[in-house]
Amino acid sequence: MLLTLLTFVGAALWCIILLLPWRPWSTREFLDGEPDDCNEDLSNITVLIPARNEAEVIQATLAGVMAQGRDVKVILVDDQSEDKTAALAGKMFETDIKIISGRPLPDGWSGKLWALHQGFHQVDTPLVLLLDADIELNPGILSRLRREMMKRKIHLISLMAYLRMVSPWEKLLMPAFIYFFKLLYPFHLSNSAHGRVAAAAGGCILLRTDMLKAMGGFSAIRGQLIDDCALARKVKSTGGRTWIGLTHSAISLRAYDGPGVIWHMVARTAFHQLRYSITLLLLLTGVMIPMFGLPVAGLLFPSVTAGILSLCAFMAMMLGYIPTLKFYRLSWKWAFLMPLIGILFLAMTWTSAIRFWRGKGAEWKGRAYF
Numbered sequence: 001m002l003l004t005l006l007t008f009v010g011a012a013l014w015c016i017i018l019l020l021p022w023r024p025w026s027t028r029e030f031l032d033g034e035p036d037d038c039n040e041d042l043s044n045i046t047v048l049i050p051a052r053n054e055a056e057v058i059q060a061t062l063a064g065v066m067a068q069g070r071d072v073k074v075i076l077v078d079d080q081s082e083d084k085t086a087a088l089a090g091k092m093f094e095t096d097i098k099i100i101s102g103r104p105l106p107d108g109w110s111g112k113l114w115a116l117h118q119g120f121h122q123v124d125t126p127l128v129l130l131l132d133a134d135i136e137l138n139p140g141i142l143s144r145l146r147r148e149m150m151k152r153k154i155h156l157i158s159l160m161a162y163l164r165m166v167s168p169w170e171k172l173l174m175p176a177f178i179y180f181f182k183l184l185y186p187f188h189l190s191n192s193a194h195g196r197v198a199a200a201a202g203g204c205i206l207l208r209t210d211m212l213k214a215m216g217g218f219s220a221i222r223g224q225l226i227d228d229c230a231l232a233r234k235v236k237s238t239g240g241r242t243w244i245g246l247t248h249s250a251i252s253l254r255a256y257d258g259p260g261v262i263w264h265m266v267a268r269t270a271f272h273q274l275r276y277s278i279t280l281l282l283l284l285t286g287v288m289i290p291m292f293g294l295p296v297a298g299l300l301f302p303s304v305t306a307g308i309l310s311l312c313a314f315m316a317m318m319l320g321y322i323p324t325l326k327f328y329r330l331s332w333k334w335a336f337l338m339p340l341i342g343i344l345f346l347a348m349t350w351t352s353a354i355r356f357w358r359g360k361g362a363e364w365k366g367r368a369y370f
Contacts, residue, residue: 003303010290010313014291022189032248041070042070043070045072045125049076072142127149127209132203149208158228165330176341200244211238267348296314321338
């Protein structure tokens with residue numbers, strides 16, 4: 001009886017997700033560039049790039065910036081790299097690039113925000129694009145971002161970068177990473193005036209400079225690990241509007257070939273996302289097991305009712321995930337593995353909590369935080 005009840009809970013949760021009016025599973029919020037827009041005057045935009053040990057990708061990133069249009073300014077903050085990041089970046093632009101040598105990281109700051117803080121002091125244009133050093137922009141996307149910002153009368157617009165999905169592990173887990181992000185931060189609600197939901201994708205954010213100054217600059221969020229969503233929340237709380245969408249035109253160059261790399265990426269911030277709360281962790285566990293584990297186990301139960309409910313849950317789970325797979329041009333058959341994917345992400349979250357309890361905290365690019 002208890003197992004049947006739990007399978008009912010799992011099926012009900014998946015049906016609720018499918019029927020929510022803001023459609024968190026949908027890919028309708030997206031924005032792509034138009035190659036014909038790559039000759040516009042972009043002199044009112046500064047591209048601000050924080051870079052730490054990005055020698056392998058920095059030239060591809062800068063080449064993407066150069067292809068966007070005329071007179072775009074670039075500020076690259078070399079965050080104490082131990083490779084040739086700055087030297088390789090300097091070879092890409094004859095003019096309109098300023099390379100800043102980053103100062104040592106002070107207490108209370110995350111590395112990326114500290115680098116952005118240093119570079120922002122040099123920005124003198126009305127708009128600033130915050131671009132990760134491993135994101136390559138397709139021609140025309142920067143003009144499209146600026147046009148959409150003006151059209152929608154918003155203060156921050158960001159794109160969820162097209163993550164690399166080449167290896168089997170990337171195909172298994174990276175689309176689900178974005179899918180779960182959209183469940184946590186429904187794009188439709190974030191793009192509305194709804195003050196309690198705010199999201200941004202830190203790899204590619206176009207922002208009004210005056211808004212960033214009005215909110216207190218990067219100092220206002222200096223201790224945040226999930227800095228992109230913290231930035232969006234701060235913009236909204238300052239009276240601004242934000243927009244986030246998917247794209248094929250901002251491409252992540254970072255490879256996640258093995259499960260360990262992806263595991264570390266998720267575990268770095270998962271428990272922080274739960275505000276380090278054991279109560280929220282247990283609640284999440286109590287929700288995800290019926291949603292992902294029981295739809296498979298229930299098919300083996302002797303109860304006919306449990307079997308039917310499990311089948312309904314499994315079908316609803318797949319239906320919600322298939323639009324994401326389609327957007328990233330992957331086979332719908334990957335949706336059959338959603339139960340495994342969900343349990344793996346739950347395990348990553350527990351790994352994040354265990355690391356925190358052991359006093360290890362978050363770690364990224366050789367730095368440990370909190």
